[in-house]
Amino acid sequence: MTGDKERVHLSGALQTMLATLYAKALDADLPEPILGDRYAKDVVEHIDYDWRKTTITAARSPAVTTRSAHFDAWTRRFLAVHPDAVVLHVGCGLDARFFRLRPGDGVDWYDVDYASVAELRRTLLPTDRRNHVVAASVTDPAWFDEIPTGRPTLMIGEGLTMYLTESDGLALLRRVVDHAPSGELQFDAFNWLGIRSQWSNAVVRRSGARLHWAINGPDDILAAVPGTRLLEWQRWFESESCSRLPPGYRALGAVMSQIPVVANMSQYHRYAF
Ligand SMILES: C[S@@+](CC[C@H](N)C(=O)[O-])C[C@H]1O[C@@H](n2cnc3c(N)ncnc32)[C@H](O)[C@@H]1O
Numbered sequence: 098m099t100g101d102k103e104r105v106h107l108s109g110a111l112q113t114m115l116a117t118l119y120a121k122a123l124d125a126d127l128p129e130p131i132l133g134d135r136y137a138k139d140v141v142e143h144i145d146y147d148w149r150k151t152t153i154t155a156a157r158s159p160a161v162t163t164r165s166a167h168f169d170a171w172t173r174r175f176l177a178v179h180p181d182a183v184v185l186h187v188g189c190g191l192d193a194r195f196f197r198l199r200p201g202d203g204v205d206w207y208d209v210d211y212a213s214v215a216e217l218r219r220t221l222l223p224t225d226r227r228n229h230v231v232a233a234s235v236t237d238p239a240w241f242d243e244i245p246t247g248r249p250t251l252m253i254g255e256g257l258t259m260y261l262t263e264s265d266g267l268a269l270l271r272r273v274v275d276h277a278p279s280g281e282l283q284f285d286a287f288n289w290l291g292i293r294s295q296w297s298n299a300v301v302r303r304s305g306a307r308l309h310w311a312i313n314g315p316d317d318i319l320a321a322v323p324g325t326r327l328l329e330w331q332r333w334f335e336s337e338s339c340s341r342l343p344p345g346y347r348a349l350g351a352v353m354s355q356i357p358v359v360a361n362m363s364q365y366h367r368y369a370f
Pocket of ligand 1: 110111112113114117118165187188189190191192209210211214233234235236254255256257260261
């Protein structure tokens, strides 16, 4: 700590969660926020970091906040019908989804990220007896030992799959399906062009992270993860959360939608099992 601030030294995929956190903090100060996450703002104020390094500005924040708003909406839908759910929020970073959504008392929520991120969560975010922080790589099967079985289970992976290798990512999805009797897998993904053009993604480039797993559409998942059924598949700009974007962004979406491979660069996937 410096004064009352926490100093962070992260690199690679772990560092990218500072960019998504900062985007949410900047959004919270906008006159018309998309996500309106006061937790992000509070956490940013307690971290000693040169936030310019994230390359995020208020104008760029909707690229992150529309995604978070989207997964908030899908998560709410699952929790509305499964008040006894187990939630696996994998690659959670410092996202405060549990506190934004305040699930009911019957829900057990697991925020999973690398140990150094989990430690920051424990220091900087509020605690709740239903909100369990797991310090582990999501690819390590051992952490499943502490996850309850026999309950409807939701896995949310926001901004995660592209950092995993295909074999690690598919193994994670299969593990969730094998562990729980029923539930949903919700995650976003980049197609091959999103992975190949990673050099143009300033957040990824500045962090030194590498992107690996290209998911080109639902068939890639349905063929590889037995027991899954497609519920929804959307491109980023088709999401309801994008209706609140500034006009410049909406124009970009309209252009992107004309070229399928570009339109599919960033996608949202939702499966039942
Ligand atoms: C782009 S950030 C997204 C963070 C958060 N989901 C959000 O939207 O704000 C990527 C996150 O995935 C985490 N991550 C990447 N690979 C991981 C792995 N193998 N195990 C655990 N966490 C991982 C990183 O540490 C980081 O917190």
